[in-house]
Amino acid sequence: MLHFIVFCLGTVTGSFLNVCIYRIPLGKSIIYPPSCCENCGHRLKPLELVPIISYISLAGRCRECGSKISLSYPIVEVITGILFLFLFNRFGLTYDLLSALILVSILIISTFTDIEHSIIPNKIVVPGMAAGFLTNILLHPDKLPYCLLGFLLGGGSLLLLAVISRGGMGGGDIKLFAMIGIFFGLKLTALSLLLAFILGSIGGLICIIFNLKKPKDTIPFGPFIALASIISLFFGNGIISWYLEMFF
Ligand SMILES: [Zn+2]
Incomplete structure (x- = not known):
């Protein structure tokens, strides 16, 4: 019930x-x-x-x-x-549930605005960043430095890519990943980055193979960022410990 x-x-x-x-x-x-x-x-x-x-x-x-x-x-x-x-x-x-519900709601909005309008609005991501910091200050004040590092890792990696690829990465994607970094801290942000690029590459290939997009077309990255983050949210810690056991 x-x-x-x-x-x-x-x-x-x-x-x-x-x-x-x-x-x-x-x-x-x-x-x-x-x-x-x-x-x-x-x-x-x-x-x-x-x-x-x-x-x-x-x-x-x-x-x-x-x-x-x-x-x-x-x-x-x-x-x-x-x-x-x-x-x-x-x-x-738990209060962690509240934090996860906020994050997932923002990810769902970003996914569909990116698919339908090709944008991830600041009006969604910026309040999301504030919510991420606020929930962490209230729930896990000891983890605040990791939130800042997650913010820098998530946003910084995509910003670097945007500079290298000369605009291949949208501003919305950069801000979205910076926001995810605040919620996730360092470890899960790193995993989400890796998963987002793997999923994005697979998605891009599928679009080209099934003729949904031409190789030159842009494919929205937001949905892959969201999917990768949701996988990390549910299975992230399991995946990381499995990986560490396999290789170390
Ligand atoms: Zn009508």
């Missing part, structure tokens, strides 16, 4: 993340107006606001004007629900 409630809370949060994903890149307020159809402005009624179920019952179309509702809405809601559930299982009812 508790798990079901956590999943539902996740989908409701996902619904709010959708508002952020759609409105922040357009410079719109995330508070006003309340949720409405992007096409005709029809205000959503309470039943049309229920995550996932409303999309299914409306068959993916606005009740008023019949325009299509993007499939990314229910996808974000499902992903957020599932991740909230897994994080609850991983961390239990």
